[in-house]
Amino acid sequence: RxxxxxxxxxxxxxxxxxxxxxxxxxxxxxxxxxxxxxxxxxxxxxxxxxxxxxxxxWLDVKDDFHGKIGQATCTAGDQGPKPATPEAVELRALVCETAAARIFTSMLTPNYDKPHFNHLHFEVTPEVKWHLLR
Incomplete structure (x- = not known):
């Protein structure tokens, strides 16, 4: 997408x-x-x-995210996209800024699992106090 x-x-x-x-x-x-x-x-x-x-x-998640399954996303262990193309850096910044705003209760990226290789998954779960980013 x-x-x-x-x-x-x-x-x-x-x-x-x-x-x-x-x-x-x-x-x-x-x-x-x-x-x-x-x-x-x-x-x-x-x-x-x-x-x-x-x-x-256009930023294309499949072509521009440049992550790896299991890699940290937007946390201290996040080594950033490899290679760090301008598109990859911009896309990662959009994801991290959205996560920091805590608008969504869960966010799944291509770093989470193979089915998310080409898209980001954002979800709002009402009445919970946790946030998930993978």
Missing amino acids: RVPVTEPEDGKAVSGDSTDDRSPLEPTEDESTADEETTKPPEAKAKTAEPRGPRTE
């Missing part, structure tokens, strides 16, 4: 929905100037085009 990570123009990554408060139906500045852009020859567009809007990347 892929988790979208949006990187706004300021370079600060956020996961989930865009922080843009415009209506999805409201035209962006880029869309309102689309007619004048289409009148330029292709060569001019290529030379003057600049990246606009948020860039979306």
Whole structure:
């Protein structure tokens, strides 16, 4: 399963929905100037085009978690992802920050068992005082 990570123009990554408060139906500045852009020859567009809007990347648990069954996750014994690619470090940080927030009572990662090789399992069990992270 892929988790979208949006990187706004300021370079600060956020996961989930865009922080843009415009209506999805409201035209962006880029869309309102689309007619004048289409009148330029292709060569001019290529030379003057600049990246606009948020860039979306994907973190893939199967390909980016880089863990090992039985390895500690987000605790003192966590040696981090191997190899420590930028995607693996970001995904591990998302998992550890979520665990630290104690939003879920149980979180299972690919470090838990083979069936979790490609996804994260988050669960809320009402009226319990324990938290599980594996």
